[in-house]
Amino acid sequence: MDETETTAHPDRTLERIGPRLQALRLRRGATLADVATATGISKSTLSxxxxxxxxxxxxxxxxxxxEYRVSLDDLVGAPETGDxxxxxxxxxxxxxxxxxxxxQPGERHAWKILVPHSSQEPRLTSHEGSSWMYVLSGRIRLIVGDRDVVIESGEVAEFDTRTxxxxxxxxxxxxEILTIFGTHGEREHRSAELATRHLAEVLGESMAD
Known part of the structure; x- marks a missing residue:
């Protein structure tokens, strides 16, 4: 069922409950009296x-x-949750x-990053937050403050990005790396889109599709 339809037309959803109740009862081969006895709801109310x-x-x-062994969502035809x-x-x-x-909104966001080899000179930046990094393939040179290290494939690093x-x-x-960036002291419900734009600022350049 379309979620917009369910939300916009609650009366239409309620109208469908009656036929669904009857179909469930008949599928079980039960009479109104049977269901009334099992649930304590009068026959007239059930009808x-x-x-x-x-x-x-x-x-x-x-x-x-x-009684019908179905969830309440199934009984009322609630929309499925998002993909x-x-x-x-x-x-x-x-x-x-x-x-x-x-x-999802939140203080932490994960990215997969393909880092091409380059002859550019390192340009250190700092910003609020913390970073966790896992190297999927290749090798990563990481400079944090006065530490200059190489992280091999399968190794992990984490550091305070204020350094x-x-x-x-x-x-x-x-x-290729997996990285999780967490903010400190920023608005809790940062959207994924804003977080990606923040990553662009972190990496030092505007973002392009």
Whole structure:
């Protein structure tokens, strides 16, 4: 069922409950008297529910859902929840291919980043937050403050991004990483879109699709 239809036309949804109740009862081969005995709801009330003459209430629907062994959502035809899959959309950020892996509001967001090898000189930046990084393939050179280290494939690093830092592919091969960036002291419900734009600022360049 279309979620917009259910939300915009609640009366239409209620109208469909009666026929659904009757279909469930007949499928079980039960009479109105059988259901009345099992639920404590009178036969006349059950009949009026099925014919749409009685507006269904929660106190009536709960015992009927138990009797017919269906969820309350199934009984009233509630819309399905949204698709939990994240639609991956690669973006170019400061010469790197960035894919947002999270979309829900929150203080932490995850990205998959393809880091191409480059001869550019490191340019350290700092900003509020913390970063966790896992190297999927290749090698990453990471500079945090006065520490200059190489992270191999399968290794993890985490650091406070308030300390000046920079990372890039080490050697002549591209690298691929998973990274989780968390904000500190910022608005709790940061959207995934705003977080991606913030990542562009972190990497030092405006974002382009």
């Amino acid at each position: 009026r529910l099925e014919t749409g003459q009685r507006r269904p209430s929660l106190e009536l629907l709960l015992p009927l859902a138990r 939990p899959r994240v639609r991956l959309r690669p973006r170019r950020v400061n010469g790197r291919t960035v894919v947002a892996l999270t979309r 000046p830092h920079w990372f890039g592919a080490d050697g002549d091969e591209d690298a």
